[in-house]
Amino acid sequence: VRYVNALQSDLRAVCPGLLEITGNAANLWFLRFLTTPRTLTGLAGVRRSSLLAIPGVGAGYADAIQAWQKRAHFAREAAWAGDMIRKDAARVLELGEEIKALEGDIARIASEIAQLLRSMPGFGPICCAELASEIGAIGRFRDEGGLALYLGMANLDRSSGQTRGSKAPRHVNRRARMAMMTATDRHRKQVVQSQRYYEKKRAEGKTHNQAVRALGRHLCRVIFKMLTTNRPYRIET
Incomplete structure (x- = not known):
C-alpha cells in the first residue's frame, strides 16, 4: 500500500493525466506499462504493437494510452523522479509475485492441516477446511492453550492471589469457533470416549x-499435538 500510494502521488505530480487512464496505479497492466520503456518520458513513445503485447492491455486501454500520448506532459522533475517511479512500479510487481507465492504456501499448509483434521471422526470436509484456513501455521501458537483460546474453546484465567475466576476472551475467531463447535458435537456422537466425557459434563x-465446549477444549490438546507432530488422529485405548 505504501508503494502504491507513493507511486500515485508521484505520477500526479510528475506526469499529470497519466493515472487517469486507469485510476488505480496497482493495476498490473498499468505497472507493466510503466516499466516498459527505459525512462518515464519514454511512455509517450511506446508503439501500439508494444502496448498490445503487454499482458492485460487490450484495444480499449491501448486507445486510451495513445490518446494520452498525444497530450502527454512531464514536469521537470521527471528527469530524476522518473527512475524512482519506475523502480516503485517494479517493486509493486515483485511484491505481487511474492504475495502469490505466500498464498500458495498458505494454501498448501492449510491443505495439509485439513487432511490431518479429516482423520478425526466427525470432522467433515467443510469444518476441516474452515479450521485449516483459520488456524494457518500451527507454529504461531505457543501452546495448545493459545490454540484453544483462538478457537473459542477456553476462557482467559483471571485468577490472582486468593481470587479465582475466568472470563471469555475478546479476540476469538468466530468462524473457527463455529466450525469447532459443529465438528466437536459430531465427533462425540462417533467416539465413545468423547460421548462419555460429554455426558459427564x-x-x-x-x-x-x-x-x-469443554470437550472441544480437550480436543484442542489433541489437535495441537497432531499438527505439531504431523500425525493423524488415533483413539487411545
Missing part, C-alpha cells in the same frame, strides 16, 4: 453448549 450441570 452434562451430569455436572453444564448446558449442551458448555459440555461441547
Whole structure:
C-alpha cells in the first residue's frame, strides 16, 4: 500500500493525466506499462504493437494510452523522479509475485492441516477446511492453550492471589469457533470416549453448549499435538 500510494502521488505530480487512464496505479497492466520503456518520458513513445503485447492491455486501454500520448506532459522533475517511479512500479510487481507465492504456501499448509483434521471422526470436509484456513501455521501458537483460546474453546484465567475466576476472551475467531463447535458435537456422537466425557459434563450441570465446549477444549490438546507432530488422529485405548 505504501508503494502504491507513493507511486500515485508521484505520477500526479510528475506526469499529470497519466493515472487517469486507469485510476488505480496497482493495476498490473498499468505497472507493466510503466516499466516498459527505459525512462518515464519514454511512455509517450511506446508503439501500439508494444502496448498490445503487454499482458492485460487490450484495444480499449491501448486507445486510451495513445490518446494520452498525444497530450502527454512531464514536469521537470521527471528527469530524476522518473527512475524512482519506475523502480516503485517494479517493486509493486515483485511484491505481487511474492504475495502469490505466500498464498500458495498458505494454501498448501492449510491443505495439509485439513487432511490431518479429516482423520478425526466427525470432522467433515467443510469444518476441516474452515479450521485449516483459520488456524494457518500451527507454529504461531505457543501452546495448545493459545490454540484453544483462538478457537473459542477456553476462557482467559483471571485468577490472582486468593481470587479465582475466568472470563471469555475478546479476540476469538468466530468462524473457527463455529466450525469447532459443529465438528466437536459430531465427533462425540462417533467416539465413545468423547460421548462419555460429554455426558459427564452434562451430569455436572453444564448446558449442551458448555459440555461441547469443554470437550472441544480437550480436543484442542489433541489437535495441537497432531499438527505439531504431523500425525493423524488415533483413539487411545
